[in-house]
Amino acid sequence: MTLIRSHETLWTRADLESQIATIANVLEDRQRHHSAIGLLADNSPEWIAADLAAQSVAPIVPIPLFFTPEQMVHTIKTSGLGSLLTSNSIFAENIGFTFSGHSFGHLHLFHAAHYDHSIEAAYHGVDKVTFTSGTTSNPKGVCLSSIAQWQVAETLANALAPLNIKKHLNLLPFALLLENLAGVYTSLLSDAENICLPMHQVGFEGSSQFNPNQCLSAIEEYQAESIILLPQMLQAITSVLHQNDPRIASLKFVAVGGAKTPTSLITKALDLGLPVFEGYGLSECSSVVALNLPESRKVGSVGRPLANRQVRIAEDGEIQVSGQAPVHYFGQAIQESEWLDSGDIGHLDEDGYLYIDGRKKNILVTGFGRNVSPEWPETLMMETGLIKQVMVVGDGKPYLSALIVPISELISNAQIDALISGVNLKLPDYACIQGWVRVNEAFSPSNNMATPNGRLKREAILSQYQNEIESLYEIQGS
8 A cells, every 4th residue: 555655656654664764774873873853855755754764863853945045054053953864965065064975865965064962952852843934034943752743643643534534645845844743644644645746746836836726736636635725725726716626526624724714715615615624733732733623613713622732711812722742942941831822812612612813913924824023024124224114914915015104205116116126035935025005104103003112003004004905915816
């Protein structure tokens, strides 16, 4: 029985175990055999094998390809990698790694030319460090144990067992914990086939350019029974689907997560025949916290907490989660509190279903599930000297936009276009500004759009400019 499939590979469980053993033996023979291993590559069977092999050898640090080169370097330096598995040999050599002579398919093993053994203490009890896309320019690493990861996968496998899913198509990068655990690990525990294709073969170019028809073609070609989508992917797919579309006939379960999904979009998808189930998760909790299921679903909610989770709502409305290991960010002390503050505002209904009502702070979550602090691009725009005030928007939208107050009426729209283009060169694609509105009235205490010390009152501004903001997204139907 095939367990791992790609466009050119068919692995049975025995084949996978053989690949895992081969990679593990090489990793164990490293001179710095306890040092952490980075994994920077596109989805492939070898990625899965390397991830699983490392679990018995040393900590692993998946590095998303959608990171900017600066973010990749920051992640690698911060985590003090001793080795790097990658298909990008030039990048590895440019940052001071040397080729070991070992390759596994398209993955090549490199070793750091310089290594500080003292970093190993930071990995005590840590099997994986998953770096978020970053609410600022520097991603943050969440430390996880193998036990915590597999507990989530096992809980999901048990919950989905009645569906008897036998083919899962990986649509998200493996470096995202959601696909890594809820996709790969859960499928392995369910004896389901992981269909892992390079990202461009399932419709992705970069982290935010998505071709829904190409994705649907892959679903139909491989007769996928389950997939995981981000909200903006779901929006794109529903925009090209028609009733009784044969391309989705094989699907039994479509999980949607990573950001808040509009109820209207869920309803539209269901009407078109997509078996959509919204969920909610946090990297700190090894991904999934709550999930709608066929036998227990409420549209608009993110489902009930998984069997291994407890959720409560704090007095200020913040969602708190229990049932995970103590939270641990790389390089920081372990947070021993039983309850994790999620940063999200929500509520539980009388039947125990969880609803997400918004973000506690200003962090924007794009339709592609990327967390972005608006202050990041705002600061870069302010640094140009042409902008008096700016507020970045785009929560739940396919891209970010900005409300801009120029420093002078003499600043032309062409100049603003040029400065945005320059700022975007310093940002990853998910944090780029792709639309903007010129605001002629400054945000001030007199119009209740700023505090006396100049801090923007974001909710008031969003309300005042709601129509202008929505017009920036009408073309894509968001």
